[in-house]
Amino acid sequence: MPAMKNIVVLISGRGSNMQAIVKAAQAERWPARIAAVISNRADAEGLAFAASHGIPTAVVSNKAFATREAFDAALAQAIDGFQPDLVVLAGFMRILTPGFVEHYAGRMLNIHPSLLPSFAGLATHRQALAAGVKVHGATVHFVTANLDHGPIVDQAAVPVLPDDTETTLAARVLEQEHIIYPRAVRMFVEGRLRVANGLVRIDAPATQPA
Ligand code: GRF
Numbered sequence: 001m002p003a004m005k006n007i008v009v010l011i012s013g014r015g016s017n018m019q020a021i022v023k024a025a026q027a028e029r030w031p032a033r034i035a036a037v038i039s040n041r042a043d044a045e046g047l048a049f050a051a052s053h054g055i056p057t058a059v060v061s062n063k064a065f066a067t068r069e070a071f072d073a074a075l076a077q078a079i080d081g082f083q084p085d086l087v088v089l090a091g092f093m094r095i096l097t098p099g100f101v102e103h104y105a106g107r108m109l110n111i112h113p114s115l116l117p118s119f120a121g122l123a124t125h126r127q128a129l130a131a132g133v134k135v136h137g138a139t140v141h142f143v144t145a146n147l148d149h150g151p152i153v154d155q156a157a158v159p160v161l162p163d164d165t166e167t168t169l170a171a172r173v174l175e176q177e178h179i180i181y182p183r184a185v186r187m188f189v190e191g192r193l194r195v196a197n198g199l200v201r202i203d204a205p206a207t208q209p210a
Pocket of ligand 1: 011012013014015016017018090091092111112113174177
């Protein structure tokens with residue numbers, strides 16, 4: 001049995017991706033525990049779900065710090081108190097400093113609601129509709145200093161339908177996020193992701209001994 005890995009999840013709001021990860025970890029008995037859910041906003045709805053599942057929660061408010069560096073230092077201190085093997089950004093709406101990203105190099109994942117490298121940044125569904133793309137989707141990637149452009153772990157595509165609004169398109173994408181994010185996190189905790197030259201290679205699942 002491999003050692004249990006500690007996952008710290010960062011959220012800013014609803015936390016539906018975090019919930020999907022918590023549920024999958026429990027249902028599939030991952031060799032991992034959700035060690036903490038940390039938010040930069042005290043009013044993040046996801047905190048209540050975490051607390052009700054017995055997961056420690058913490059709030060590090062960005063408003064309490066004068067600079068990004070000071071906030072990121074406090075955030076890192078809170079995260080590192082839980083000895084994370086993996087940091088999962090799940091709707092965490094902050095731009096991270098290079099020092100913070102470097103500190104978690106190779107052990108921090110993000111989900112972005114577009115098929116990267118298309119539509120980095122905010123309002124991805126509006127960007128997709130404005131561009132007239134016929135497929136859209138979501139990407140799980142390792143976090144690097146280049147915003148929304150780290151090595152890609154997994155993606156899912158959805159059709160863009162003629163009558164789509166940002167809301168309907170976002171909902172279709174979110175459904176896929178809840179599938180690919182838990183799957184990617186699971187592959188990480190199983191030690192199956194290898195990054196070389198900016199590309200992710202996925203090892204086959206370990207076979208059960210006969
Ligand atoms: C998701 O669409 C995620 O990809 C984006 O923000 C949204 C967060 O949703 N970065 P939730 O907080 O996980 O419900």
